[in-house]
Amino acid sequence: MIRYEVTGAVATITLDRPEAMNSLTAEVKTALLEALRQAAGDQQVRAVLLTGSGRAFCAGQDLREHADNLEAGRGLANTVREHYNPIVELITTMDKPVVAAVNGVAAGAGASLAFACDLRVASEKAKFALAFAGIGLAPDSGASWTLQRLVGLGRATELMLLGEPVDAPRALELGLVTRVVPADDVLKTAGELAERLAQGPTRAFAATKRALAHAATSSLPDALAVEADLQDECAATADHLAATTSFLAKERPTFGGR
Known part of the structure; x- marks a missing residue:
């Protein structure tokens, strides 16, 4: 079934x-x-x-x-x-x-x-x-x-x-x-x-889904506000910190989904 x-x-x-x-x-x-x-x-x-x-x-x-x-x-x-x-x-x-x-x-x-x-x-x-x-x-x-x-x-x-x-x-x-x-x-x-x-940045993917769903039925100012909030959330994740460090070191990032 x-x-x-x-x-x-x-x-x-x-x-x-x-x-x-x-x-x-x-x-x-x-x-x-x-x-x-x-x-x-x-x-x-x-x-x-x-x-x-x-x-x-x-x-x-x-x-x-x-x-x-x-x-x-x-x-x-x-x-x-x-x-x-x-x-x-x-x-x-x-x-x-x-x-x-x-x-x-x-x-x-x-x-x-x-x-x-x-x-x-x-x-x-x-x-x-x-x-x-x-x-x-x-x-x-x-x-x-x-x-x-x-x-x-x-x-x-x-x-x-x-x-x-x-x-x-x-x-x-x-x-x-x-x-x-x-x-x-x-x-x-x-x-x-x-x-x-x-294997990707799970929390960033989740934020992307939320941003797209919201923007589909919102004004541009509202969409911008939600993007800012979601970006703040993602910026605080371990994946963002690790990926930024990897980028500066010219290495491929490894994401843990956190």
């Missing part, structure tokens, strides 16, 4: 329902949130890798479970508020970089999970589909917030209203993904990227 593994300073979280294209049941969403909380709270983990098993990254909501809820009169069963919202909020606000290895189809909430990550490495066979309107629903899982920040309002509107699949080359062209690699290399490439981030 969910596999959680830590190698070095990287936590890998794998959606593991390949027979169902890693679609999201209530049980899977609960386990995913638990795994993300575990990674966020582990001081030894300095980067997170999110991926899926089999031929899909995540096909979104499990429609069989959803149909059962509709038939029983439970509607969405409050899954947006109880599951999707806290999952996406944790990914976007976690004080650690989160990399998505998009190994195949990412549809609906599955696409939203990928968009919430800081960086996305996609297989050349990957496809993204914002399928919400196709089943008569509005977007969820933060897609209305993340997608337009990746591609702009016009493109986000097009992708959501038309719901047409976006293949990997087009996703790269639009800015939906960071890199596109051969299918056999996607997990390796994403893992190397996560490991690179895990």
Whole structure:
């Protein structure tokens, strides 16, 4: 259902329902949130890798479970508020970089999970589909917030209203993904990227995420004020002191994440 593994300073979280294209049941969403909380709270983990098993990254909501809820009169069963919202909020606000290895189809909430990550490495066979309107629903899982920040309002509107699949080359062209690699290399490439981030200045990365999130909805004076506060925090870290000393000594810095 969910596999959680830590190698070095990287936590890998794998959606593991390949027979169902890693679609999201209530049980899977609960386990995913638990795994993300575990990674966020582990001081030894300095980067997170999110991926899926089999031929899909995540096909979104499990429609069989959803149909059962509709038939029983439970509607969405409050899954947006109880599951999707806290999952996406944790990914976007976690004080650690989160990399998505998009190994195949990412549809609906599955696409939203990928968009919430800081960086996305996609297989050349990957496809993204914002399928919400196709089943008569509005977007969820933060897609209305993340997608337009990746591609702009016009493109986000097009992708959501038309719901047409976006293949990997087009996703790269639009800015939906960071890199596109051969299918056999996607997990390796994403893992190397996560490991690179895990060896970096973790607190500076966290400050960068906070600065970007704030600046996306603030005025320039407010953004400048937050940057100043975050810079003060980073200037007091051991990593900044060590990196400055290394720079002056013409040495490559080693970051401890502190």
